[in-house]
Amino acid sequence: MSQTAMSETYDFLFKFLVIGNAGTGKSCLLHQFIEKKFKDDSNHTIGVEFGSKIINVGGKYVKLQIWDTAGQERFRSVTRSYYRGAAGALLVYDITRCQNASESEHCDHPLWEQEGPGR
Numbered sequence: 001m002s003q004t005a006m007s008e009t010y011d012f013l014f015k016f017l018v019i020g021n022a023g024t025g026k027s028c029l030l031h032q033f034i035e036k037k038f039k040d041d042s043n044h045t046i047g048v049e050f051g052s053k054i055i056n057v058g059g060k061y062v063k064l065q066i067w068d069t070a071g072q073e074r075f076r077s078v079t080r081s082y083y084r085g086a087a088g089a090l091l092v093y094d095i096t097r098c099q100n101a102s103e104s105e106h107c108d109h110p111l112w113e114q115e116g117p118g119r
Contacts, residue, residue, distance in 0.1 A: 010054050010063040015085050018068045020092035029092060030068045 018026045027049060032038055034051040049068040054061050067086075 008054065008063075010061040012060060012062045013065065014062060014087040015065045015067065017083065017086045017089040018066060018092060019089055021094070024092045024094045026068050026092045029090075030066055033066070 018030055020026055028038070030049065030051050034053050051066045051068070052063060053066070054063045056062075
């Protein structure tokens, strides 16, 4: 079991990404998950925001490092550097925007080009 502080022990550590277009609610979802509070308003993320939380899964403590990436195209080169080593990703999109509902712009997302387990 790893220990980073007296109160922070865990069995597993996973890097997890939250990706999607700007204004889809990625930062609000992260805030809700980490703080258990809903954020009514949020500014656009510049670059990357980070949060972590330890959860219990089947009797094991799992520390999730959650990276909230900026959705604007101009930050894509910055956020791309955070993809390496990610165990998973959550794709967030706004179903009220027709072009997002099809998810077509995410089919060729740079994340899918990364090497990972099973590749």
